[in-house]
Amino acid sequence: MVTDSAEQSRADATRARLLDAAVTAFAERGFHGTTTRDIAAAAGLSPAALYVHHKSKEELLYLISRSGHEHVLRLVREAAASSADPATALRRVVHDFVVTHARDHTTTRVVNYELAALSPVHLAEIREIRHHIEQAIRQLVEAGVTAGVFETPDPRMAAAALLSLGVDVGRWYRDGGDLVPEYIAARYAEMALRIVGAR
Amino acid sequence: MVTDSAEQSRADATRARLLDAAVTAFAERGFHGTTTRDIAAAAGLSPAALYVHHKSKEELLYLISRSGHEHVLRLVREAAASSADPATALRRVVHDFVVTHARDHTTTRVVNYELAALSPVHLAEIREIRHHIEQAIRQLVEAGVTAGVFETPDPRMAAAALLSLGVDVGRWYRDGGDLVPEYIAARYAEMALRIVGAR
DNA sequence: GCAGTTACTAAGCGCTTGCTTAGGATGTGT
DNA sequence: ACACATCCTAAGCAAGCGCTTAGTAACTGC
Numbered sequence: 001m002v003t004d005s006a007e008q009s010r011a012d013a014t015r016a017r018l019l020d021a022a023v024t025a026f027a028e029r030g031f032h033g034t035t036t037r038d039i040a041a042a043a044g045l046s047p048a049a050l051y052v053h054h055k056s057k058e059e060l061l062y063l064i065s066r067s068g069h070e071h072v073l074r075l076v077r078e079a080a081a082s083s084a085d086p087a088t089a090l091r092r093v094v095h096d097f098v099v100t101h102a103r104d105h106t107t108t109r110v111v112n113y114e115l116a117a118l119s120p121v122h123l124a125e126i127r128e129i130r131h132h133i134e135q136a137i138r139q140l141v142e143a144g145v146t147a148g149v150f151e152t153p154d155p156r157m158a159a160a161a162l163l164s165l166g167v168d169v170g171r172w173y174r175d176g177g178d179l180v181p182e183y184i185a186a187r188y189a190e191m192a193l194r195i196v197g198a199r
Numbered sequence: 200m201v202t203d204s205a206e207q208s209r210a211d212a213t214r215a216r217l218l219d220a221a222v223t224a225f226a227e228r229g230f231h232g233t234t235t236r237d238i239a240a241a242a243g244l245s246p247a248a249l250y251v252h253h254k255s256k257e258e259l260l261y262l263i264s265r266s267g268h269e270h271v272l273r274l275v276r277e278a279a280a281s282s283a284d285p286a287t288a289l290r291r292v293v294h295d296f297v298v299t300h301a302r303d304h305t306t307t308r309v310v311n312y313e314l315a316a317l318s319p320v321h322l323a324e325i326r327e328i329r330h331h332i333e334q335a336i337r338q339l340v341e342a343g344v345t346a347g348v349f350e351t352p353d354p355r356m357a358a359a360a361l362l363s364l365g366v367d368v369g370r371w372y373r374d375g376g377d378l379v380p381e382y383i384a385a386r387y388a389e390m391a392l393r394i395v396g397a398r
Numbered sequence: 399g400c401a402g403t404t405a406c407t408a409a410g411c412g413c414t415t416g417c418t419t420a421g422g423a424t425g426t427g428t
Numbered sequence: 429a430c431a432c433a434t435c436c437t438a439a440g441c442a443a444g445c446g447c448t449t450a451g452t453a454a455c456t457g458c
Contacts, residue, residue, distance in 0.1 A: 009434090010434080010435070011434080011435070014435080014436090028315065029231070029315060030229055030230075030231055030232075030315065030316075031229075031231075031232075032228070032229055032230075032231035032232040033229075033230075033231040033315070033316065035414080035415065035416080036415080036416060036417075037414090037415085037416095045436075045437090046436070046437045046438080047416090047417085047437090048417085048418080048419090048436075048437060048438080048439095049435085049436055049437075050416095050417090051416090051417065051418075052435070052436065052437095053435095056416080056417080057416065057417090112370075113312055113370075116227070116228060116229065116232070117229075117232065153386065153389065154386050157383065157386040157387070157390075158390065160371070161364055161387065161390050163367075164363055164364050164367035164368070164370075164371070165360055165363050165364065165367075167367055167370070168362075168363035168364075168366055168367045169363070171311075171312075171363075171366070172359065172363070184356065187352065187353050187356040188356070188360065190352065191356075191357065191360050191394050194393040194394055194396065195390050195393055195394065197393065208404090209404080209405070210404075210405070213405080213406090234444080234445065234446085235445085235446060235447080236444090236445085236446095244406080244407090245406075245407045245408080246407090246446090246447085247406080247407060247408080247409095247447085247448080247449090248405080248406060248407075249446095249447090250446090250447065250448075251405070251406065251407095252405095255446080255447080256446070256447090399458100400457105400458095401456100401457095401458095402455105402456085402457090403454105403455085403456075403457100404453105404454085404455075404456090405452105405453090405454085405455095406451105406452085406453080406454095407450105407451085407452080407453095408449105408450095408451085408452100409448105409449090409450095409451105410447105410448085410449085411446105411447090411448080411449095412445100412446100412447100412448105413444105413445080413446090414443105414444085414445065414446100415442100415443080415444070415445075416441105416442100416443090416444100417440105417441090417442100418439105418440085418441080419438105419439090419440085419441095420437105420438095420439095421436105421437085421438090421439105422435105422436085422437080422438095423434105423435090423436080423437095424433105424434085424435085424436100425432105425433090425434080425435100426431105426432085426433080426434095427430105427431095427432085427433100428429100428430090428431095
């Protein structure tokens with residue numbers, strides 16, 4: 001082997017192109033509505049090339065799902081820790097969460113709506129990441145209630161609602177409309193503070 | 200013909216059994232992840248029987264989607280008209296919307312997440328019903344703002360958020376958990392009033 | 399008791415699916 | 429110049445797909 005540095009080989013670039021093509025196809029037609037020939041053709045390769053770079057069609061979904069979930073978990077944790085004030089932190093969490101679900105709606109659609117197509121082992125791993133994401137948001141709401149700056153009858157329900165707002169943006173958001181991700185995120189962050197009864 | 204009354208023939212019962220089986224299968228594995236053999240077997244019939252009672256697999260999805268959307272539209276319109284006070288009406292809309300999306304989560308999952316598998320003609324018809332549902336909720340929010348009982352910087356965004364809350368319940372709700380549909384609906388209705396800034 | 403209707407199935411057709419096999423083209427080190 | 433590694437493809441296999449065809453069993457009306 002010549003390069004053990006981090007530089008990108010041709011194979012790595014092709015692998016990434018296949019992943020990109022898979023994201024687009026899975027988002028548009030779903031995992032089961034997409035054929036391996038669709039993905040290979042969109043990446044400009046023969047059907048067999050997919051199996052040179054990846055083990056199976058399911059592995060593509062797993063790789064997309066895992067990196068997508070890890071990205072969101074990192075984002076939520078960083079935003080939650082960005083301020084000692086729960087209201088400021090929550091505003092940032094919802095803002096960033098919503099921006100990601102709008103801007104990367106293609107990826108987040110796959111991440112949130114194609115879980116059932118994962119193998120049992122992969123699904124279990126992904127579910128754990130999802131649990132951490134939910135936990136981070138719930139803990140932030142609870143911290144605000146404890147600190148006396150939030151007021152809500154059921155923090156768990158409020159956290160579920162906040163998650164729903166962000167996740168569902170990935171479903172309805174379209175590129176090229178008159179609503180830009182930053183604007184949606186700003187309005188949603190305000191609504192989030194109302195939901196938790198911030199004062 | 201002997202019976203032209205409304206009484207249910209054997210064929211009607213079988214047709215309904217096939218629809219039921221299709222709802223369950225589509226909700227669990229998605230339209231493309233479900234085979235016509237799956238549906239027929241779940242209804243206790245041979246694969247060919249499906250085509251005695253329905254034109255195609257896509258027609259099953261269309262029938263499920265249409266009746267599901269019509270049900271929700273009726274529910275939203277009735278709840279919106281149930282009170283002259285926008286706050287009371289909105290509470291009722293969100294409550295009923297959420298109860299339906301929890302209790303009938305199997306159907307609402309198909310209704311909200313399998314649209315892409317519809318034929319172009321059927322999709323156009325369904326989109327129109329969806330538009331009416333969104334319109335009914337947006338108009339209610341705007342009526343509240345006009346009446347001075349709601350306060351929000353962007354009624355359209357608030358309406359989108361309300362819709363998201365309900366729709367997403369269909370994604371995460373599970374039977375047999377400690378959260379019963381009525382409880383979720385009550386908490387969500389309170390949060391809805393906060394979102395629109397009711398006073 | 400038999401003609402007609404209703405409700406269904408056995409068998410299978412043509413095609414597509416995920417994936418494999420065997421090999422070829424292009425570049426690289428010496 | 430030549431051995432070798434890298435990256436990709438042509439061809440195709442077994443299984444599964446949506447859907448059709450041709451027919452049978454069971455009931456109904458007379």
